[in-house]
Amino acid sequence: xxxxVLSLAPKFVIILGYFPxxxxxxxxxxxxxxxWLLQGRSARITQINIMQCxxxxxxxxxxxxxxxxxxxTAKTALEAAQIWAKPHSWLESKIVSAINQPLVDEAVxxxxxxxxxxxxxxxxxxxxxxxxxxxxxxAMYAPSKNxxxxxxxxxxxxxxxxxxxxxxxxxxxxxxxxxKQGGCIGLLPDQVPESNGGIYAPFYNLSALTVTLxxxxxxxxxxxxIMVCAKRVPTGFKMIFSEPDPQIYSEDELESVSALNRxxxxxxxxxxxxxxxxxxxxxxxxxxxxxxx
Numbered sequence: 001x002x003x004x005v006l007s008l009a010p011k012f013v014i015i016l017g018y019f020p021x022x023x024x025x026x027x028x029x030x031x032x033x034x035x036w037l038l039q040g041r042s043a044r045i046t047q048i049n050i051m052q053c054x055x056x057x058x059x060x061x062x063x064x065x066x067x068x069x070x071x072x073t074a075k076t077a078l079e080a081a082q083i084w085a086k087p088h089s090w091l092e093s094k095i096v097s098a099i100n101q102p103l104v105d106e107a108v109x110x111x112x113x114x115x116x117x118x119x120x121x122x123x124x125x126x127x128x129x130x131x132x133x134x135x136x137x138x139a140m141y142a143p144s145k146n147x148x149x150x151x152x153x154x155x156x157x158x159x160x161x162x163x164x165x166x167x168x169x170x171x172x173x174x175x176x177x178x179x180k181q182g183g184c185i186g187l188l189p190d191q192v193p194e195s196n197g198g199i200y201a202p203f204y205n206l207s208a209l210t211v212t213l214x215x216x217x218x219x220x221x222x223x224x225x226i227m228v229c230a231k232r233v234p235t236g237f238k239m240i241f242s243e244p245d246p247q248i249y250s251e252d253e254l255e256s257v258s259a260l261n262r263x264x265x266x267x268x269x270x271x272x273x274x275x276x277x278x279x280x281x282x283x284x285x286x287x288x289x290x291x292x293x
Contacts (some may be wrong), residue, residue: 001071001158001227003161004012004066004121012014016081016082016085017081017082017084017085019082020044021034021079021082021236024075024078024079024082025075025078026077026082026208027078028071028072028075028076028077028079028168029071029074029076030074030245031074031077032067032070032071032073032074032075033067033071033076035068035070035074036067036070036071037068041071041278042070042141042278043066043278044069044282045277045278045279046069046277046278047053047062047063047066048292048293049070049277049278049279049281049282049292050062050065050066051242051278052206052282052292053203053204054204054272057262059068059253065272065273066277068273068274068276069112069272069273069275069277070278071233071271071273072274073276073277073278075123076122076123076125076195076231076232076274076276077136079123079125079126079232080123081169081174083123083125083126083129083156084125084152084153084156085152085156087159088129088133088159088160089102091126091129092133093236094125094126094235094236094237094275095237095238095239095240096233096237096238097238097278098130098174098238098239098241099239099241100240100241100242101237101239101241103226103241103242103243104134104135104226104241104281106167107183107224108184108225110224111182111223112179112221112222112223112224113178113180113181113182113184113185113221113223113224114135114179114184114185114223114225114226115178115179115184115185115186115187115214115217115218115223115224115225115226115229115262116131116137116150116184116185116186116187116222116228117186117187117188117189117214117225117226117227117230117244117260117264118186118187118188118227118228118229119188119189119190119229119264119267119268119275120190120191120228120262120276120279121229121231121267121268121271121274121275121276122229122231122232122237122274123230123231123232123237124188124229124230125185126230126237126239127186127228127229127230127239128149128157128160128186129157129159129160129162129163130230130239131158131184131186131228132160132161132162133161134143135151135184136161136163136183136184136259137161137162137163137184137185137186138162138163138164138165138174138175138178138186139157139162139163139164139165139166139185140164140166140167140171140175141154141157141164141165141166141167142166143232143268144169153232163178163252168243172213176217176220176221179217179220179221179223181287185217187213187214189210189211189214189260189263189264190203190264190279190281191211192208192209192280192281192283192284193209193210193211193212193213195209195284197211197212197213198210198211198212198257199212199253199254199257199260200285200286201254201258201260201261202258202261203261203264203281203282206264206282207282207289208261208281208282208287209255209284209285210257210260210261211260212246212253212257214251214257214260215248215256215260217258218249218256218287219251225244225248225249225263226241226242226243226244227241227242227243227263227264227266227267228240228241228242229267229271231270231274232270232271232274240267240270242263242266242267243259244263245259245260245262245263245266246259247262248263249257249285254276278286280293
């Protein structure tokens, strides 16, 4: 049964490529409400994360935000399928504005290399192509377990000019080389790393195992950092660039990593419902700390 579903995934993506964006998002709304009504794993984890990160909200407010988040996450999945299936020109036509883009132009001119940090907010599949076509981009890529879908996704991410490297030491070294040459790389800063690749730092006042790679890359290359997200708006997407918390450049690892998390929080606070709250962000905790999930 699982193999049958996996084989249908690429065909489903191709079919979605023929749909207008509004239709795809409408299907996402339906799927999000179904996920909420079923109260399965996604709904449960979303509610736990939101209740923990926003303790000042009432139970009713948490439930409303959780429902909206599931809808927005479903929209992200349907939009991603369209991005993979449609030509890059289609995606470009859906970018309605770019906030603070001069920040990027100035950082690129400095020539010390630039890290784009894109949290799981809005639709991160929009971010890579937008950056790659303007400033060039090297990013890590982990192959999908579905070979056919992997081929489709890989082709989509490369058609805009992105250079993809493996999620390994070899990939990290490739990114260091790009930064030293004054180029741009992209990272997702809010994934739970392996224990040897992160330290615990506050995220919405909760202990979260957080990547130390950004701190190490800054320390090694002297590069700059820009936060970026593609916020969903009625007719497409709005690119939002922003400076990170300045302490991200601290020589102290914990200060730097804590600033990274504060920078992610600042992005999320601009559009809380569009964050991927069903991800188990706090699944790894120090010994003796209770698992939230």
